[in-house]
Amino acid sequence: MPDSIPPEIFDCRRCGDCCLGEGGIILDERDVARLAAHLNQAVADFLMRCTELCSGRTRVRTAPDGYCLFYDHAIHGCAVHPARPDICRAWPFFRGNLVDKYSWRLAQDACPGIVAAAGHAAFARAGREYLRRHNLVRRDDAAAPCALTSIDRDDAAE
Ligand code: SF4
Ligand code: SF4
Numbered sequence: 236m237p238d239s240i241p242p243e244i245f246d247c248r249r250c251g252d253c254c255l256g257e258g259g260i261i262l263d264e265r266d267v268a269r270l271a272a273h274l275n276q277a278v279a280d281f282l283m284r285c286t287e288l289c290s291g292r293t294r295v296r297t298a299p300d301g302y303c304l305f306y307d308h309a310i311h312g313c314a315v316h317p318a319r320p321d322i323c324r325a326w327p328f329f330r331g332n333l334v335d336k337y338s339w340r341l342a343q344d345a346c347p348g349i350v351a352a353a354g355h356a357a358f359a360r361a362g363r364e365y366l367r368r369h370n371l372v373r374r375d376d377a378a379a380p381c382a383l384t385s386i387d388r389d390d391a392a393e
Contacts, residue, residue: 244361245327247348253326254306254313260295262286263373266320267293273318295320322382325371328362329382 262270271281285304286293296304307314313323327346331338336355343349349358366372366383373383 240361240365242350244350244353244358245348246350249311250347251302251306251308251311252345252347253323254303255301257297257301258289258294260303260320260322262293262295262320266322269318270315270320273315321371321373324369325366325383328366328371331382333359333362 267278267281267286270285271278274281274285276284282293285296287296288294298304298306302308303313305313305315305319313319327342327349329342332342333339339349339355339358340351343351371383
């Protein structure tokens with residue numbers, strides 16, 4: 236969930252739904268280094284304790300209750316918030332939601348923080364600006380989470 240987005244575009248309700256479910260939190264090398272340092276663990280220990288490999292990509296493990304390993308029910312939020320993965324910083328401004336208003340509408344079913352009244356164009360404008368400001372655009376399709384790649388190519392095509 237992003238910081239510093241106007242509440243008329245996005246207003247997180249802290250429902251925790253984006254932290255529930257298996258497999259979506261893909262990490263790149265920068266995420267791994269930041270999380271390991273935050274947890275005061277060696278990178279190898281962090282990878283062994285907190286992650287697993289899936290189709291060649293590193294992802295955060297899921298706890299037995301189905302939530303992300305880092306979800307803290309006591310605070311209704313992320314236990315590693317200052318160091319959270321880039322893909323978590325970027326939600327709900329994933330590429331699909333930026334380029335496709337139908338995906339944006341579907342995302343509203345999963346995330347009550349997305350303000351429908353804002354309209355898709357304003358959401359996409361704010362999202363692109365947010366991703367750039369926070370250095371969340373990725374160009375390495377092989378290593379980066381897919382949801383964060385390619386918006387520059389989309390911009391070039393517009
Ligand atoms: S699903 Fe949306 S509203 Fe709920 S915690 Fe995640 S970002 Fe916030
Ligand atoms: S790392 Fe934090 S914000 Fe991301 S899914 Fe896990 S608990 Fe949620």
